[in-house]
Amino acid sequence: MQSERRSTILRQWLGMAILILVILIGGVMLELSSDDENEGWHMDAWLVLGFAAIAANLLLVSLPRGRLERAHIELEDRHVIQSKAMETSLEEMRHGDLVECLKPIDALPHAMDEAVEAAAHAISALVQQIQSSSVEVATSASIVHGTSAELVDGASQQAAAVVEITATTEELARTAGQIATNATGQAKFVARAQEAGNAGANALEGAVQGVGKLRDGIEAIADRADILGKRSREIYRVLDLITEIAQETHILALNAAIEASAAGEHGDRFGVVAEEVRRLAERSRESVDSVRSLLDGFSGSIRSVVVATEEGSKSADRVLEQSQSTQDAIDQLRSALADTATAAREISLATDEQRTASDQVVLTLREISDLIQRTADNFQQFTSSAERLSNLALSIQLLTQSFRIDSVHSLKHQVLGWSDQLRDSTTNLEVIEGTLADVVRDFPYIELAYLVDTSGSMVAFEVNREVVEDHRVKGTVTVGQAYADRPWFLAVSRDQRTAVTPTYVSLLTDDRCFTIAAAVRNRSGSMIGILGIDVNVQSWTSI
Amino acid sequence: MLCWAGMRNDPDHPEGKDHYLLVRSGGHRCAIPVEAAKLVTKAPKIYPLNSSEPRLLGLAQIAGEPVAVVDLHALLDPEGGPGGAHNLTVIIRKPGGGSSLGLAVEEAFGVIAVVDERARREDDPGWVAGRSSVGERAIVILDPEQLFFAPSPG
Numbered sequence: 001m002q003s004e005r006r007s008t009i010l011r012q013w014l015g016m017a018i019l020i021l022v023i024l025i026g027g028v029m030l031e032l033s034s035d036d037e038n039e040g041w042h043m044d045a046w047l048v049l050g051f052a053a054i055a056a057n058l059l060l061v062s063l064p065r066g067r068l069e070r071a072h073i074e075l076e077d078r079h080v081i082q083s084k085a086m087e088t089s090l091e092e093m094r095h096g097d098l099v100e101c102l103k104p105i106d107a108l109p110h111a112m113d114e115a116v117e118a119a120a121h122a123i124s125a126l127v128q129q130i131q132s133s134s135v136e137v138a139t140s141a142s143i144v145h146g147t148s149a150e151l152v153d154g155a156s157q158q159a160a161a162v163v164e165i166t167a168t169t170e171e172l173a174r175t176a177g178q179i180a181t182n183a184t185g186q187a188k189f190v191a192r193a194q195e196a197g198n199a200g201a202n203a204l205e206g207a208v209q210g211v212g213k214l215r216d217g218i219e220a221i222a223d224r225a226d227i228l229g230k231r232s233r234e235i236y237r238v239l240d241l242i243t244e245i246a247q248e249t250h251i252l253a254l255n256a257a258i259e260a261s262a263a264g265e266h267g268d269r270f271g272v273v274a275e276e277v278r279r280l281a282e283r284s285r286e287s288v289d290s291v292r293s294l295l296d297g298f299s300g301s302i303r304s305v306v307v308a309t310e311e312g313s314k315s316a317d318r319v320l321e322q323s324q325s326t327q328d329a330i331d332q333l334r335s336a337l338a339d340t341a342t343a344a345r346e347i348s349l350a351t352d353e354q355r356t357a358s359d360q361v362v363l364t365l366r367e368i369s370d371l372i373q374r375t376a377d378n379f380q381q382f383t384s385s386a387e388r389l390s391n392l393a394l395s396i397q398l399l400t401q402s403f404r405i406d407s408v409h410s411l412k413h414q415v416l417g418w419s420d421q422l423r424d425s426t427t428n429l430e431v432i433e434g435t436l437a438d439v440v441r442d443f444p445y446i447e448l449a450y451l452v453d454t455s456g457s458m459v460a461f462e463v464n465r466e467v468v469e470d471h472r473v474k475g476t477v478t479v480g481q482a483y484a485d486r487p488w489f490l491a492v493s494r495d496q497r498t499a500v501t502p503t504y505v506s507l508l509t510d511d512r513c514f515t516i517a518a519a520v521r522n523r524s525g526s527m528i529g530i531l532g533i534d535v536n537v538q539s540w541t542s543i
Numbered sequence: 544m545l546c547w548a549g550m551r552n553d554p555d556h557p558e559g560k561d562h563y564l565l566v567r568s569g570g571h572r573c574a575i576p577v578e579a580a581k582l583v584t585k586a587p588k589i590y591p592l593n594s595s596e597p598r599l600l601g602l603a604q605i606a607g608e609p610v611a612v613v614d615l616h617a618l619l620d621p622e623g624g625p626g627g628a629h630n631l632t633v634i635i636r637k638p639g640g641g642s643s644l645g646l647a648v649e650e651a652f653g654v655i656a657v658v659d660e661r662a663r664r665e666d667d668p669g670w671v672a673g674r675s676s677v678g679e680r681a682i683v684i685l686d687p688e689q690l691f692f693a694p695s696p697g
Contacts, residue, residue, distance in 0.1 A: 247585075250651075251631070254564070254583040257654040261562045261577040271654065278653050 008068050015061030022046075022053035081107045089116050095497050096403035098124045099413060127403040130396060138393035138541055145386035148379050155376035159369055166365040173358035176351040183348035190341040197334045204330060208323040215316035222309035225302050232299045239288050239295065246284040253278030394503065394537060398514060401500050411535065412498045414443075415518040419531045422451065422520045429460055436462035445539035447508055448477065450532045451520065454493070456484025459529065467536055468508045476507050483532075488517035492530050503537055512537040563684065565655045565677065566648040568616040569627045572682045574675070575635060577654050579687035581643060582606075582634040589647075597621075600647055605634055612645035613690070618670070619683065635687045644691060 026049070029042040085107035092100040101120035105113050253274045260271030404412035418439055425431035436449040440462045447468055450461035458481040463473050483489050491499035498518040506513040513534050520529040563574035564583070587603040589612050598617040602609045612632055616623070629647035636643050655677065663673040670689035675682050 251583050251585065254651050254653060258564060258577055258580045258583065261654050275653065 008064060011061050011064050015057045018053045018056050018060075022050050025049055082109065082112070086112070086116070093120065093123065095495075096412070097497075098127070098403055098405050100404075102406070123403070124405045127400050127405050128407060128409075131400045131407075131409055134393045134396035134400060135541075138390055138397065141386050141390035141393055142541070145383055145390055148383040148386055152376055152379045152383055155372050155379055159372045159376060162365055162369045162372060166362055166369065169358050169362050169365060173355045173362065176355040176358060180348045180351035180355065183344045183351060187341050187344035187348060190337050190344055194334060194337045194341065197330055197337055201327065201330045201334065204323060204327050208320060208327065211316050211319045211323060215313055215320065218309045218312040218316055222306060222313065225305040225309060228302045229299065229306065232295055232302060235295055236292070236299075239292050243285060243288045243292075246281045246288060249281035250278055250285065253281055394541065397541070398500060398503070401516070404498065411516045411533070412500070412518070415498060415516045415531060415533055418449075418533075419518045419520045422529070422531060423522060432460045433462060436460060439533070440464045445536050445542075446533055447506060447513055447536045448532075448534040450477070450534075451529050452483050452489065452532065453529050454527060456482050456486070456489050458483060463508070464536075467539060472508045486515075488515045488532060489530060492517045492519050493527075496527060506534065506536070508534075509536060562654050562656050564633065565652040565682065566615070566631075566633060566646070567627075567650045567652065568614075568646075568648045569620065569623070571616065571619040572677070572680055573615060573619065573648075574655065574682050574684045575633060575646070576685070576687055579635045579638060580633060581636045583651050584632050584634065586629050586632050586647065587612075587645075600629070603632065603645055605632075605643070605645065608643065610634060610643050610645045612647050615646045615648050618668075618690075635690065637691050638688050642691070644687075646690075 026046045029046040085105045089101055089105055089108075092098075098120045102117055102124070105116065108116065256274030257271050257278060260267030260269075260274050263270065401411050404410055404416065406413060408414070418435065421435050422432060425435070432451055436451065439449045440446050444464065444466060447464050448461060451459045453459055458477070458479050460479065461477055463477065488499045488501050491497075496519055498516065501515045501517075503512045503514045505511070513536050515532055515534050517530050517532045519527040520531050522528050562577040564577050564580045566573050566575060582605070584605065587605060589601040589603045591601040592599060598613050598621070600612045600614050603612050604610070614629070616627065627649040629649065631648050631651050633646045633648055633651065634643050635646060662675070663671065667674075668689075669692070670686050672684040672686040672689075675684060
């Protein structure tokens with residue numbers, strides 16, 4: 001092609017050069033004919049050259065030009081055909097039907113056809129890659145969304161826990177302050193108790209000393225009473241001696257009286273003396289008895305004194321023992337009070353430190369609470385970002401669904417396949433319903449599959465009972481219901497192509513869904529109805 | 544009525560009356576004629592005899608001689624059991640000289656003179672010479688001679 005074009009240009013230049021050469025030769029001939037007589041020869045030569053040049057021009061320039069123009073026209077016709085084919089193919093590509101793009105186009109040159117097919121393959125692969133990536137992005141976004149939502153909940157729970165801990169710690173700090181105050185008061189009270197204990201101990205020590213002196217006095221009395229007892233026993237011995245002497249005197253007086261009586265009148269005076277002696281002995285004995293009686297009383301008193309002193313000594317010992325026990329108890333009490341005072345001071349100091357530490361903990365907890373709140377806000381933003389990312393992935397998914405590729409994941413391709421199944425059975429309602437039931441059963445993410453006629457009236461539908469509750473169906477979807485104003489119906493009717501709607505809230509499930517609608521054509525290619533598929537986004541993305 | 548011998552020069556008490564040594568054994572008071580009384584001594588060591596006579600306490604050595612000692616209370620109240628303590632022993636002699644007898648008594652008051660008539664009961668033993676009183680207390684007047692022959696109650 002390139003060499004032919006260069007040949008054509010060379011011939012054009014050759015024609016022009018022959019003409020210029022003939023003109024220049026003619027000019028030179030004319031110049032030579034004016035000077036000499038060879039003018040006729042020159043003219044003839046010039047004419048010959050002119051005719052030769054014309055012939056050469058015809059042979060070398062005009063004839064190839066005509067052939068070239070005819071070839072050019074033919075080429076333009078082929079170009080128009082190829083452009084038309086290319087336009088059709090690009091139009092299919094523009095509407096995302098990469099399956100049609102992959103079909104071979106006879107009108108295009110083989111290389112161009114291969115280029116288009118390669119481009120369609122590349123775009124199809126790209127769409128599939130985008131689909132896969134968007135699925136992964138959606139999955140990851142869903143995981144991130146779930147994780148971040150859990151983190152938000154965790155952060156909220158942490159914040160609540162921190163608030164509770166803060167309140168508890170504040171209460172602990174207040175309690176610590178109260179304990180410190182109580183401990184201080186207790187320390188003062190214990191100090192007063194210690195003073196009272198010291199005073200009591202001193203008083204008890206004085207009492208013990210007094211009781212000791214009293215016991216010493218009692219022991220001195222007991223010693224004196226013992227001495228008195230000894231003296232009394234000595235007196236008793238003396239009294240016994242006196243009694244014995246009196247008794248002997250009494251016997252002696254009796255015998256003297258007997259002798260005096262036996263002496264008769266001579267013994268009268270002696271008898272009187274003997275009687276006096278006997279009376280003296282009697283009086284002595286009576287006196288001794290009196291003294292003995294008094295001494296008995298005295299001895300009894302002494303014994304009572306001894307008993308009393310012994311009892312007093314025992315009582316003093318008991319008092320001393322009890323006092324010693326009391327003193328020990330007071331000492332223990334003082335020791336315990338001292339320990340208590342020390343413990344109270346330590347408690348006061350410790351609780352002061354605890355209160356200070358609690359205040360610091362409260363400050364730290366408040367900072368943690370703020371940090372957790374900020375973290376929760378960040379997680380919330382993270383959740384929102386994940387949600388936006390998920391929506392973006394869904395949008396990309398929907399965008400990729402605007403392409404029809406030869407894949408089970410291409411809803412457009414599936415819908416067109418199902419519409420082809422309905423092509424020959426639009427008059428058989430049972431076949432239509434069976435086909436729709438198969439579609440809903442095999443693809444659980446489909447909420448509703450339905451067929452409307454070209455006027456937009458519902459012909460048949462099938463509901464996925466696993467997704468849609470029965471009471472939702474009644475009054476929402478009915479045969480004969482008009483769908484002519486729906487965007488998918490308008491788009492398909494207008495463009496005669498498969499349409500994908502943006503997501504919207506389903507009336508059947510309150511979930512987000514979108515609709516894919518495709519024209520159902522007869523054998524002649526005329527549209528006889530529209531197949532609509534409502535896809536539940538949640539089920540679809542989970543799959 | 545009896546009065547103390549030291550009072551016999553009292554005009555209310557005529558002379559010539561008998562004098563007695565007044566003793567007590569248990570609850571009984573007895574008057575022993577002073578001429579029969581030989582000696583009043585503290586209770587000597589008595590050596591019991593293997594005798595069936597319960598009133599005979601035993602033998603004692605008085606001034607180197609063995610003397611039988613009789614429980615006066617047992618004589619006066621043979622059914623009343625043992626009497627009081629035997630603090631003193633009154634040695635009486637048998638009238639007319641000869642043997643002596645010891646009377647174990649609890650107490651000896653002195654020599655008294657009997658003023659009232661001697662009253663003797665019919666059932667009194669032979670060694671009871673009569674009964675009298677000192678003040679409001681009744682006394683038994685002993686007959687020393689009969690004491691030496693006092694039969695056994697059994």
